[in-house]
Amino acid sequence: xxKTMPVDGKFELMNLPYPPDALEPVISADTLGFHHGKHLxxxxxxxxxxxxxxGLEGMPxxxxxxxxxxxxxxNAGQILNHNLYFSQFRAPKADNAPTGxxxxxxxxxxxxFEAFKEAFAKAGATLFGSGWAWLSVDxxxxxxxxxxxxxSNPIRAGLCPLLTMDVWxxxxxxxYQNRRPDHLAxxxxxxxxxxxxxxxxxxxxxx
Ligand code: MN
Numbered sequence: 001x002x003k004t005m006p007v008d009g010k011f012e013l014m015n016l017p018y019p020p021d022a023l024e025p026v027i028s029a030d031t032l033g034f035h036h037g038k039h040l041x042x043x044x045x046x047x048x049x050x051x052x053x054x055g056l057e058g059m060p061x062x063x064x065x066x067x068x069x070x071x072x073x074x075n076a077g078q079i080l081n082h083n084l085y086f087s088q089f090r091a092p093k094a095d096n097a098p099t100g101x102x103x104x105x106x107x108x109x110x111x112x113f114e115a116f117k118e119a120f121a122k123a124g125a126t127l128f129g130s131g132w133a134w135l136s137v138d139x140x141x142x143x144x145x146x147x148x149x150x151x152s153n154p155i156r157a158g159l160c161p162l163l164t165m166d167v168w169x170x171x172x173x174x175x176y177q178n179r180r181p182d183h184l185a186x187x188x189x190x191x192x193x194x195x196x197x198x199x200x201x202x203x204x205x206x207x
Contacts (some may be wrong), residue, residue, distance in 0.1 A: 011061060035082075
């Protein structure tokens with residue numbers, strides 16, 4: 001994985017790699033504004049306030065997530081989760097699908113891209129309460145889908161995260177209210193598979 005370093009002892013709120021309305025109508029500018037500008041910003045501020053004296057100062061974010069406990073872990077985990085989440089999207093595209101080695105690995109592991117999407121959406125829809133559905137690659141190069149509660153990230157289980165869907169209500173309630181499965185089904189239109197494929201290649205080499 002790429003490492004996220006603190007600057008002068010503080011982690012920074014990531015910049016979105018697209019304009020606030022770029023993901024509409026799948027994710028509205030309003031949802032994106034609250035999700036990135038309020039929720040993620042609060043996790044960043046909370047972590048920066050909690051780091052001094054924790055013994056984790058100066059570490060990359062990924063190392064903080066591996067070594068922290070309690071509130072520091074929750075806030076660091078949410079920053080890592082959201083950084084991966086927000087940087088994996090692009091404007092909606094019809095027939096959006098992976099290509100190349102990642103597409104071949106998905107077909108080999110799950111049978112087809114359609115079967116993979118079904119299994120992934122099920123993981124997101126059936127996760128009780130707040131959390132995240134993930135596609136990761138393990139140490140042997142095998143693709144795995146996991147459900148992670150609350151702020152958990154697959155790196156704590158030795159996995160290299162590739163793709164995620166945030167199923168906290170703040171991710172979809174303004175646009176979809178209680179219809180979490182509808183939100184998850186729409187997200188396939190905006191996945192930037194080039195980003196996911198790059199994470200896969202890096203993960204195969206070093207996770
Ligand atoms: Mn979120």
